[in-house]
Amino acid sequence: SQQGEEDPQALSIQEGENATMNCSYKTSINNLQWYRQNSGRGLVHLILIRSNEREKHSGRLRVTLDTSKKSSSLLITASRAADTASYFCATDTSGGSYIPTFGRGTSLIVHP
Amino acid sequence: EAGVTQSPTHLIKTRGQQATLRCSPISGHTSVYWYQQALGLGLQFLLWYDEGEERNRGNFPPRFSGRQFPNYSSELNVNALELEDSALYLCASSPGLAGEIAFFGPGTRLTVL
Numbered sequence: 140s141q142q143g144e145e146d147p148q149a150l151s152i153q154e155g156e157n158a159t160m161n162c163s164y165k166t167s168i169n170n171l172q173w174y175r176q177n178s179g180r181g182l183v184h185l186i187l188i189r190s191n192e193r194e195k196h197s198g199r200l201r202v203t204l205d206t207s208k209k210s211s212s213l214l215i216t217a218s219r220a221a222d223t224a225s226y227f228c229a230t231d232t233s234g235g236s237y238i239p240t241f242g243r244g245t246s247l248i249v250h251p
Numbered sequence: 252e253a254g255v256t257q258s259p260t261h262l263i264k265t266r267g268q269q270a271t272l273r274c275s276p277i278s279g280h281t282s283v284y285w286y287q288q289a290l291g292l293g294l295q296f297l298l299w300y301d302e303g304e305e306r307n308r309g310n311f312p313p314r315f316s317g318r319q320f321p322n323y324s325s326e327l328n329v330n331a332l333e334l335e336d337s338a339l340y341l342c343a344s345s346p347g348l349a350g351e352i353a354f355f356g357p358g359t360r361l362t363v364l
Contacts, residue, residue: 181355181356
């Protein structure tokens, strides 16, 4: 079963709007990461947030983490057509081994 | 600095055949992960190698196997191919057991006819 699950499965917005996607996970984590995948290609790392952090920014990206709810959100502000991609959250586990475990992703389409 | 590379880009096989996929990690990275991404199923963890040893494997049958070579490159072998093995196979590397970020290759698209 997937450790992280993204929501919504698909999101369609207009250029300039903000896009928010959520990730829920099941077990305790050391960190949570967000990745982006352009159609049929490899994943690109976007941002890492540690379990003792609540919010992190990188350019137009804002990530929050709520460990009490076992959830995270990724906000992309002022979206662009080039942001069209699938976005995945990945969690490690707290069991000592680092194995990035992914959800099914959110497919984001930004219309120009 | 060169990223993670994978070969071949595309691979077409028939049911029952064997497939071999290759991955070269980023220089200095000792950990290699393999994932299967079938349509609509997200990334499923297959195998993790570090320092030449298999550290963990996902919930896949034994016909999925691999190895890591002394130069840390890795090979994924899939025996007795089935139609449902058709997927994008992604390799990722990280700096080792303490690595926190996985860097992905472009993937190998395996099609089983």
